[in-house]
Amino acid sequence: MDRPVTRHVPEVTAxxxxxxxxxxxxxxxxxxxxxISVRFCTATLNGGYSRACVCSTKETG
Structure with a gap:
């Protein structure tokens, strides 16, 4: 049986x-x-996904 796909709106900083x-x-x-980070973050925002960051930066937001 296939699991339903659930999308969550990511917490976006105003x-x-x-x-x-x-x-x-x-x-x-x-x-x-x-x-890769540009593509991932853009897809995360446009797709309404909630997932962890893949940025290779050491800075935190």
């Missing part, structure tokens, strides 16, 4: 609470995203 140039999904600076 624009007013985010520093300029930061990702809406993980709150890391976009300049610190490698190509």
């Amino acid at each position: 624009a007013a609470d985010r520093a300029p140039g930061t990702c809406e999904t993980c709150s890391h600076p976009w300049s610190n995203h490698d190509p």
